[in-house]
Amino acid sequence: MLTGKTIILGVSGSIAAYKSAEIIRRLKDLNANVRVIMTVNAAKFIGEITLQTLSQNPVYINMFHDSGSLEDSLPHITISDTADLFLVAPATANIIGKVASGIADDLLSTTLLSTGNKPILMAPAMNERMYKSHIYKHNEKKLQIAGVRFINPEYGKLACEEEGEGRLASVDSIIQHVVDVLIEGDLFDTYDLKGKRVLVTAGGTREYIDPVRFIGNPATGKMGFALAHTAQVRGANVTLISGKTLLAPPESVKYISVETADQMGKAVLDNFKHADILVMAAAVGDFKPKRTEKNKIKRKGMLKIDLEPTDDILEKLGKIKNSRITVGFAAETNNLIKNARTKLKKKNLDLIVVNDVTQPDAGFESETNIVKIIDKSNNVEELPKRTKEEVAHRIWDRIVDLINKNKGA
Ligand SMILES: Cc1cc2nc3c(=O)[nH]c(=O)nc-3n(C[C@H](O)[C@H](O)[C@H](O)COP(=O)(O)O)c2cc1C
Known part of the structure; x- marks a missing residue:
């Protein structure tokens, strides 16, 4: 051989x-x-x-x-x-x-x-x-x-x-x-994203109830950081917008730290116009308290908090994306494929990466991920358990395929 x-x-x-x-x-x-x-x-x-x-x-x-x-x-x-x-x-x-x-x-x-x-x-x-x-x-x-x-x-x-x-x-x-x-030539072309301006989001958002309490989720930022790092390895110019995380920002990327869904939305909108590709791996909160108390709420009996939906960033961007490639993530617990396909369509995405967060070794806080990548033609690519870096490389492979297809079209 x-x-x-x-x-x-x-x-x-x-x-x-x-x-x-x-x-x-x-x-x-x-x-x-x-x-x-x-x-x-x-x-x-x-x-x-x-x-x-x-x-x-x-x-x-x-x-x-x-x-x-x-x-x-x-x-x-x-x-x-x-x-x-x-x-x-x-x-x-x-x-x-x-x-x-x-x-x-x-x-x-x-x-x-x-x-x-x-x-x-x-x-x-x-x-x-x-x-x-x-x-x-x-x-x-x-x-x-x-x-x-x-x-x-x-x-x-x-x-x-x-x-x-x-x-x-x-x-x-x-x-x-x-x-x-x-033999297989399976060495990604190291610079196949050279010159591409890539915007990646990572981590979870926090919606504050009062100055010391928030509604959040367990996202650590590992998947988004892996995407940013691997894009950089492949030659892209990377901007990484992340919710609060314990991870050290990768070197030589433009790094923007945010806390809330509103801040994430604003940072993404501001940077989207300069991007060729957006991959939204952040777990952005869907709800936020209608009001944030100025002072710490004291413990006394039952507490009701009214929640309102946060802005749907991806849906907004879907309407103004033009030739940009947009990729979303869906963390699902049931009806994975059906929910992901609805999201892909509604947000005018090119790809959606869906993971069943109830599986061990997948999703939040894990070093590995088990994902399915769905495209606009409804093709479903199932990846076995892989490190988040390997998953990230596969996502970039798929994005590079789309870039090449668009060039040929
Ligand atoms: C018994 C023994 C086992 C070692 N095993 C490792 C090892 O598995 N990995 C490693 O990075 N260094 C290991 N080291 C340390 C390296 O041998 C040491 O850093 C050395 O300077 C490496 O030199 P080289 O990289 O030029 O071969 C070991 C040292 C000893 C004494």
Whole structure:
């Protein structure tokens, strides 16, 4: 399947380095030419001879040699020249951080930088605390924006005897990613949203009853933030309008923080005129108290609060959208498809993403989502459980298809 393809496998100093032997064997079974670069630290975890024998190629570790051959004098250039794909598995926090900062202080990091715009896949493996640290996440995001694809680690037993997220993805999954990129061409064109002005909303709104109480919902902003980040990775110019959230605003996006549905509506209207695409992932309150008390309401017996509907932002925009692409979200508990189709029509949307918020691992507060994407022709695409980033990429894929279709029309 991979005949004629050369894969450079970078192995760094993780306890999971022994799994690189199996990765090589599986790539060789698919007839790939595998060239291995190890870090000096990786060589403490697994023997060079093992990887050399399995790959049937010399294993490279050092930057500087004195044999006099061209390959030895400029190894980073000669090796990267031959690459169809660069896979780093396992990738330590260290190599990810170094490449994210443009550091090239050993053969692996230097060759990664010399790879230019060829596909790079990284399969991180590390302790959960490292994996979830802001420093690591920042580096990962930086590389994603530069076009590097990540094969997410799994949850499971880690070397430190702790359980958590950070265990190297399964060899099956790593091989599948390589095949997807090399054979199926499943590497989104990193800049397929280049030049597009994208407006994304995230989080939930708060409708104040008095200065210290509000009607809200459990939205965390994760889906909208994932949409903003992935749009940025794909080259878009992003404005993110979010309700209150604990998430740190992504870098280099225009970020507008709001609280109420009215504020959200105003911010969206103000920015819509400059946008090509709007994706409304925010959970905007449908009702607000008719009046907000100036002072904190004291506890005394029953309390009745009159609610009135908030403005329907999407419906308003549906009437003035012209050629813009608009995508809405529907968080439903019953009659999913029927309710979503009604919403799509009423708000003149191009796509609606619907999730059953009663399902585990979907909707509010979850790291993952299970959604269906419905288009104007009533086609329903069902996505299995995916991380919110993966769902976001699929939504952008669908939007890019619409852009291309409109261009061809
Ligand atoms: C036993 C042991 C296991 C380690 N496992 C990992 C790991 O899985 N992931 C990681 O990022 N670092 C791990 N480290 C730390 C790295 O080896 C260390 O950061 C090193 O500098 C990485 O160098 P390299 O990226 O150049 O290979 C481990 C260290 C030890 C001593």
